[in-house]
Each structure stands twice: as structure tokens, then as C-alpha cells.
Amino acid sequence: xxxxxxxxxxxxxxxxxxxxxxxxxxxxxxxxxxxxxxxxxxxxxxxxxxxxxxxxxxxxxxxxxxxxxxxxxxxxxxxxxxxxxxxxxxxxxxxxxxxxxxxxxxxxxxxxxxxxxxxxxxxxxxxxxxxxxxxxxxxxxxxxxxxxxxxxxxxxxxxxxxxxxxxxxxxxxxxxxxxxxxxxxxxxxxxxxxxxxxxxxxxxxxxxxxxxxxxxxxxxxxxxxxxxxxxxxxxxxxxxxxxxxxxxxxxxxxxxxxxxxxxxxxxxxxxxxxxxxxxxxxxxxxxxxxxxxxxxxxxxxxxxxxxxxxxxxxxxxxxxxxxxxxxxxxxxxxxxxxxxxxxxxxxxxxxxxxxxxxxxxxxxxxxxxxxxxxxxxxxxxxxxxxxxxxxxxxxx
Amino acid sequence: xxxxxxxxxxxxxxxxxxxxxxxxxxxxxxxxxxxxxxxxxxxxxxxxxxxxxxxxxxxxxxxxxxxxxxxxxxxxxxxxxxxxxxxxxxxxxxxxxxxxxxxxxxxxxxxxxxxxxxxxxxxxxxxxxxxxxxxxxxxxxxxxxxxxxxxxxxxxxxxxxxxxxxxxxxxxxxxxxxxxxxxxxxxxxxxxxxxxxxxxxxxxxxxxxxxxxxxxxxxxxxxxxxxxxxxxxxxxxxxxxxxxxxxxxxxxxxxxxxxxxxxxxxxxxxxxxxxxxxxxxxxxxxxxxxxxxxxxxxxxxxxxxxxxxxxxxxxxxxxxxxxxxxxxxxxxxxxxxxxxxxxxxxxxxxxxxxxxxxxxxxxxxxxxxxxxxxxxxxxxxxxxxxxxxxxxxxxx
Numbered sequence: 198x199x200x201x202x203x204x205x206x207x208x209x210x211x212x213x214x215x216x217x218x219x220x221x222x223x224x225x226x227x228x229x230x231x232x233x234x235x236x237x238x239x240x241x242x243x244x245x246x247x248x249x250x251x252x253x254x255x256x257x258x259x260x261x262x263x264x265x266x267x268x269x270x271x272x273x274x275x276x277x278x279x280x281x282x283x284x285x286x287x288x289x290x291x292x293x294x295x296x297x298x299x300x301x302x303x304x305x306x307x308x309x310x311x312x313x314x315x316x317x318x319x320x321x322x323x324x325x326x327x328x329x330x331x332x333x334x335x336x337x338x339x340x341x342x343x344x345x346x347x348x349x350x351x352x353x354x355x356x357x358x359x360x361x362x363x364x365x366x367x368x369x370x371x372x373x374x375x376x377x378x379x380x381x382x383x384x385x386x387x388x389x390x391x392x393x394x395x396x397x398x399x400x401x402x403x404x405x406x407x408x409x410x411x412x413x414x415x416x417x418x419x420x421x422x423x424x425x426x427x428x429x430x431x432x433x434x435x436x437x438x439x440x441x442x443x444x445x446x447x448x449x450x451x452x453x454x455x456x457x458x459x460x461x462x463x464x465x466x467x468x469x470x471x472x473x474x475x476x477x478x479x480x481x482x483x484x485x486x487x488x489x490x491x492x493x494x495x496x497x498x499x500x501x502x503x504x505x506x507x508x509x510x511x512x513x514x515x516x517x518x519x520x521x522x523x524x525x526x527x528x529x530x531x532x533x534x535x536x537x538x539x540x541x542x543x544x545x546x547x548x549x550x551x552x553x554x555x556x557x558x559x560x561x562x563x564x565x566x567x568x569x570x571x572x573x574x575x576x577x578x579x580x581x582x583x584x585x586x587x588x589x590x591x592x593x
Numbered sequence: 594x595x596x597x598x599x600x601x602x603x604x605x606x607x608x609x610x611x612x613x614x615x616x617x618x619x620x621x622x623x624x625x626x627x628x629x630x631x632x633x634x635x636x637x638x639x640x641x642x643x644x645x646x647x648x649x650x651x652x653x654x655x656x657x658x659x660x661x662x663x664x665x666x667x668x669x670x671x672x673x674x675x676x677x678x679x680x681x682x683x684x685x686x687x688x689x690x691x692x693x694x695x696x697x698x699x700x701x702x703x704x705x706x707x708x709x710x711x712x713x714x715x716x717x718x719x720x721x722x723x724x725x726x727x728x729x730x731x732x733x734x735x736x737x738x739x740x741x742x743x744x745x746x747x748x749x750x751x752x753x754x755x756x757x758x759x760x761x762x763x764x765x766x767x768x769x770x771x772x773x774x775x776x777x778x779x780x781x782x783x784x785x786x787x788x789x790x791x792x793x794x795x796x797x798x799x800x801x802x803x804x805x806x807x808x809x810x811x812x813x814x815x816x817x818x819x820x821x822x823x824x825x826x827x828x829x830x831x832x833x834x835x836x837x838x839x840x841x842x843x844x845x846x847x848x849x850x851x852x853x854x855x856x857x858x859x860x861x862x863x864x865x866x867x868x869x870x871x872x873x874x875x876x877x878x879x880x881x882x883x884x885x886x887x888x889x890x891x892x893x894x895x896x897x898x899x900x901x902x903x904x905x906x907x908x909x910x911x912x913x914x915x916x917x918x919x920x921x922x923x924x925x926x927x928x929x930x931x932x933x934x935x936x937x938x939x940x941x942x943x944x945x946x947x948x949x950x951x952x953x954x955x956x957x958x959x960x961x962x963x964x965x966x967x968x969x970x971x972x973x974x975x976x977x978x979x980x981x982x983x984x985x986x987x988x989x
Binding site for chain 1: 610
């Protein structure tokens with residue numbers, strides 16, 4: 198009796214979420230300390246102390262606007278604080294009108310797809326990619342087209358990209374630092390990507406929007422450079438979330454940047470504002486808009502994740518697992534030691550190791566491990582990975 | 594270049610929202626005290642003190658779950674607190690599995706329409722109705738069918754309803770206490786409504802879901818009885834929001850109730866959970882889930898709205914305006930003294946009186962006034978309404 202569109206989705210409901218919910222059940226059975234849950238990007242690092250301070254200040258101010266409606270795009274002073282921070286850090290020239298506060302990055306992506314897509318429009322992304330993208334595009338009857346991965350570097354495969362871009366391509370969706378690989382798309386790759394897009398826009402006579410999903414922007418290691426994409430291509434729209442940078446994933450707070458250089462700017466901005474309202478978000482949560490504005494230059498303890506990255510990466514490498522060393526985010530994308538990545542995840546589960554099959558990211562033969570966990574979880578999981586490697590005869 | 598679906602929506606963007614945004618501009622020009630903004634349901638009453646206390650307690654607890662992801666349906670103990678409160682107050686038998694926490698009632702309605710609707714499915718509602726319903730249904734290519742109003746009582750017109758219900762009817766959407774009329778649907782009306790629905794379900798061999806949008810449930814005057822609809826019809830799904838009952842409209846916190854008696858229960862529940870995730874809400878804001886659980890038996894100062902109701906109702910009546918006396922919510926639905934309700938709103942604006950045309954609610958010839966404002970706004974607006982009545986020759 199439900200929507201036909203939903204039947205398949207319910208049956209194949211997010212494997213990541215299913216694993217997360219199963220992990221909670223396993224924790225209840227075996228004790229949380231005996232379950233090694235690498236399934237979900239739920240940051241283990243507490244929010245910066247400034248978040249707590251901001252909440253306490255806001256509550257004590259008793260401002261009538263604290264929990265109230267505001268313009269659908271969000272509080273103007275919050276949007277102003279955000280664009281000033283962006284301008285300072287990336288040498289951009291945004292004004293508050295360019296910012297729409299959203300219910301996290303997932304909300305922002307839904308808003309922009311609702312704003313842009315007609316049925317059958319195509320959105321290209323690069324495998325491996327966050328599996329939910331397929332639903333976000335499908336919600337508006339668009340079609341997600343995945344470019345096959347370059348499993349050596351996990352940089353976008355530009356040759357393959359050029360083969361799949363067509364007159365139906367409305368947008369290209371990228372995610373850097375990347376979930377699930379932790380790879381940061383190199384400036385050189387970006388330049389090649391947008392060169393193709395510029396050429397194809399000319400050829401087809403239609404704008405092709407570059408949508409940059411950036412929840413992991415602040416989570417980078419070894420000082421790696423993450424290009425700000427509006428500076429490379431004028432039809433760029435940025436989606437951001439404070440879920441990871443301030444460890445606030447449950448609060449659903451993020452924003453879209455729609456620069457004035459975007460083709461059909463007024464209409465795109467208007468459509469995004471209306472979409473924010475009619476999709477039922479109405480506005481991003483009011484108090485957390487004010488909280489993030491007060492914490493705009495705060496960020497999470499990247500050093501914590503860096504230590505986890507080193508421990509898990511080195512530990513797995515010693516056991517014979519193959520993996521590219523991530524430059525950002527908090528995921529390791531490990532080659533499955535057996536062909537069937539789903540089967541590998543099932544075997545791992547026997548050791549209470551919860552990891553997610555790469556096929557959920559459009560890249561079978563790999564598995565994702567989210568290392569945004571307690572450091573001890575990694576330390577205690579490594580002997581279990583050793584047992585797993587033994588079972589698979591990777592080590593004696 | 595934007596979605597064709599959005600072009601018209603952008604051009605005819607919500608008149609209520611447009612008025613609200615214009616009101617803020619007018620306040621900047623004339624001073625807030627000289628603008629009488631009855632345009633939007635933004636509660637003027639502060640949240641109960643318990644909300645502040647709950648936030649302070651939660652923040653001081655430093656619980657790792659405070660800002661974290663949880664199951665898409667929400668924290669289990671929060672859902673448990675909600676169903677226990679419902680069971681206590683309405684003699685129902687819900688369990689926590691029946692509750693899905695949502696991003697306000699607007700989020701909840703989008704979730705349930707995404708879960709249920711196939712393209713061309715019809716959703717029947719009763720004029721006058723909240724104009725956004727059209728978009729919420731249209732988001733999923735459903736068709737909103739409005740039953741013509743009974744402008745004497747503003748109770749649902751059951752004779753007309755029986756004429757428009759067809760095999761394509763997937764759901765009936767009602768809102769009681771009603772926005773924009775303030776009318777509470779009488780138990781007798783509800784019984785007649787569900788009798789027709791039962792009969793038609795039998796006739797067509799398909800479930801017809803009754804969706805009850807109840808953000809104003811707690812806002813009733815003179816002890817009027819608001820039937821809890823799951824007790825009258827088994828295929829009932831309830832959408833609730835704390836926006837009005839706790840004065841938290843900006844925080845986007847509410848829930849859906851999907852009782853186990855609903856036909857195809859497991860699939861409907863599963864589809865709603867997936868919809869909550871893929872529409873990009875992911876989950877209702879985490880901290881405010883915990884806040885509302887702590888404030889579950891609190892409610893806003895209804896007496897405040899009651900005083901406003903009396904003052905505005907009596908004041909307008911004395912000036913010759915015609916209006917049904919509201920029993921709930923915080924709106925007055927006043928007959929336009931001239932045929933063209935939009936023109937009347939334009940004339941009122943000359944006196945800095947901001948009111949919304951009934952045609953936005955599928956009921957032309959009337960206007961809506963939201964009296965969730967400072968009492969002084971009403972007192973000071975009445976002389977302006979007098980001038981307006983004079984201009985229209987309603988009084989000498």
C-alpha cells in the first residue's frame with residue numbers, strides 16, 4: 198500500500214544504518230567494549246567546549262528569537278558570520294544572500310536537487326560515493342550516473358567522466374575529502390574536471406552545475422590543500438555541514454553556498470529557498486544556527502582522528518591488508534581480501550568487527566571502516582583483525 | 594534552468610512567508626511598534642521555563658549522545674516518553690515503535706506522503722486549509738483535492754466529501770484545531786467523516802489513510818474536546834509538532850504516530866523511516882528530542898492566547914467585521930468586507946495591518962489574522978482597524 202518507489206528502498210534499506218542499528222543490539226548483548234563498530238560516521242570526539250559555552254550564553258540571553266521562526270534561508274547575522282569566515286579563509290567574496298542555512302548537508306543536497314532537477318535529468322558522481330546520493334537524486338526522479346573508480350588513486354576518473362557526460366547532465370556531484378576513501382581531490386584533478394565541464398556546457402548550451410558536498414572540509418591531515426571549488430568553476434554550489442567539524446551530527450545543521458556567479462542565480466536561489474520550505478524543513482534549527490555562528494572558527498580535534506588513522510592504517514597494513522592512506526575525513530577504504538566484499542563483512546562480524554561493504558558505495562571489492570571511534574576501540578580491534586586475517590590465511 | 598516544477602512555485606511563493614518577510618522590512622522602516630503583523634503563526638509566548646531548565650540540565654550532563662546520531666526514528670526513551678504521555682491522556686495503547694521523531698509537523702507530513710504516495714494518487718483535504726499542503730502532496734506527484742468549505746460553520750463538508758472521494762484517494766488530510774479558522778472538528782463530524790471512509794475502503798478494496806495534522810492540539814479554549822483520531826478509525830496516522838505547544842517553531846521538532854492497527858503497518862513504518870532518512874532529515878534534531886521528552890507534560894500559556902482571542906474578536910465584531918469565534922489555534926478567519934480578499938489585504942497594509950488573504954487557504958472572500966502576537970499589538974491595532982472600517986464605509 199506504500200509508494201512503489203519506497204518498496205525496494207525499504208527492502209534494501211541503507212546497509213550502513215542497518216549495521217549501526219545492529220551494532221547497538223550487539224553492544225547490548227556482548228557489552229559495548231566488546232563490539233568494534235566501524236560502521237558509521239558518528240564522531241566520537243566531543244564538540245569543542247565553545248559549543249557548550251555558546252548554548253549556555255544563548256539560553257541565558259532569553260532572546261525571543263532563540264527558538265522562533267525566521268526567514269526560510271536562516272538568520273541574516275548567522276549567514277553573515279558564515280560568509281565572512283569563508284571569505285577570510287578562502288579569499289572569496291560571498292555576501293549573506295549567498296548562504297541558505299539547511300538541515301545538515303543531506304538537507305542541503307535535497308534542497309538543491311529539488312531546486313534543479315527535472316525528471317530524467319542526470320547527476321554524475323564518482324565511485325566510490327556515499328550511497329544515499331542515489332536516493333537524494335531519485336527523490337526528484339533524477340538519475341544518478343556513477344563514473345567507474347580509479348582504484349589505484351581513487352581520484353575522479355576524468356577520462357571515464359568525459360564519456361558519460363551528456364546533454365542530460367544537469368549536475369556533477371563531488372565529495373572531497375571523500376567518503377568512503379578519505380582521498381582529497383587534487384587541484385590538478387579539479388582543473389581537469391572543470392575543463393571538461395566548461396567544454397560540455399559550451400557544447401550543449403546549458404549550465405552544468407558542480408555540487409560540492411563538503412562535510413569533511415575541515416578534517417584533513419598533514420596540511421593537505423582542499424581547493425575551494427567556487428574559485429575554479431562559476432556554476433559551483435557548495436553544501437556544508439557542521440556535523441563533523443563541530444561533532445554535531447544529530448543536530449542537523451549546515452548550509453548551501455549559491456554564489457551570484459551561478460547561471461540563472463536569482464531563480465536558483467529562489468527555488469532553493471522555496472524547496473527548503475516545502476520539503477518540510479521550513480528552516481534549519483534556530484538555536485543551532487546561532488550556536489554555529491558563535492563557533493564559526495572552532496573546529497574539532499583533528500589530531501584525535503589523525504592518531505586513529507595512523508593506528509588503524511599501520512595495524513591493518515602489518516596484517517597484510519591493502520589500503521590507500523587517507524588524507525582527510527575519517528574513513529579507511531580497504532581492499533577486501535576476498536572477492537566478495539559483503540561476504541568479508543559477514544565474516545568480520547563473527548569477530549564483532551562491524552565494517553561496511555564497498556558495494557554500498559558503488560565500489561565492490563572494498564570495505565569502509567569509519568575510524569571516528571574511541572582510540573581503544575582500534576587498539577582492541579587489531580587482535581580481532583589479526584584473527585580475521587588468520588582465518589583468511591593472510592597471515593600464519 | 595531550475596526544475597520546471599519550481600518555476601511556478603517561486604513566482605507564487607508563499608504569500609504568508611512573503612508577508613512575514615515584508616513585515617520585517619516594514620518594522621525596520623516604521624518601527625516594530627507601528628507595524629501590526631498578524632501574518633504568521635510565530636508564537637509570541639516564550640517557551641515554558643521548563644524548556645530552559647531542560648537545556649541547561651542536558652548541557653551540564655555532557656552525555657555523548659546529546660548531539661549525536663541515533664536511529665533514524667529517534668531516541669527510544671524519547672519515543673517511549675511520548676507514547677506514555679499519549680496513552681495517559683488519550684487512553685491509547687501506543688508503544689515506542691509507533692513513534693517516529695520528525696523535523697516538525699511539516700517534516701512529518703513530507704515523510705508520510707513520501708512513504709505513501711504514488712504519482713497521481715489523490716489526497717483530499719477540506720477548505721480552508723494550510724496552503725503548503727498543496728506543495729507537500731505535490732512533492733511526490735500526488736494531487737491535492739480540496740472539498741469546498743461550509744462557510745457557516747467551517748466544519749468539514751461531508752456531503753461534498755462523499756462526492757470527491759474516489760478509488761484514487763490514498764489519504765484524507767485534516768487539521769483540527771484548524772489553521773486558518775480556529776475551528777475544532779466536532780466528534781459528530783469526525784464520526785460522519787470516518788463512516789464515509791470505512792464505506793469507501795470497502796467499496797474500493799484499498800486502505801484510505803486518515804492523516805491528522807495536529808500542531809494546535811493543545812491550544813484550545815473553554816475546555817473544548819478534541820477527539821484523538823486513532824480511536825475512531827484504524828487507518829489513522831497522526832502528525833504532531835511542539836512548535837506551538839512549547840513555542841519552539843524554529844527548532845523543527847515533532848513526531849508521527851503510526852499505530853500498529855494501520856493496514857500494511859510494517860511496510861508503512863519501514864517506508865516512513867526510510868523517507869525520514871532519504872529526504873535528508875536523517876533524524877529530528879537530537880538535543881530537542883531530549884528537551885521535549887523532559888517537557889512532555891508542559892504546555893504553553895493558553896490563557897495568553899485566549900485573552901488575545903477575546904480582545905481581537907470582540908474588537909473586530911464591534912467594528913462590523915464578521916467572524917466565527919475560534920475554539921482553538923491562534924487564528925481568526927474573518928469575512929472580507931469586500932469581495933476581493935487580496936485587495937482587502939492590500940488596503941489593510943496601508944494602515945500597517947498585515948493579514949493574509951483567504952485565497953491562500955483555498956477560501957477566497959476571507960482573511961486570516963494570526964493573534965499569537967503581543968497583546969499590545971492587538972490593542973494598538975484596533976484603532977487602525979477602525980480607520981480601515983471607515984475607509985470601507987462599514988462604520989461612519
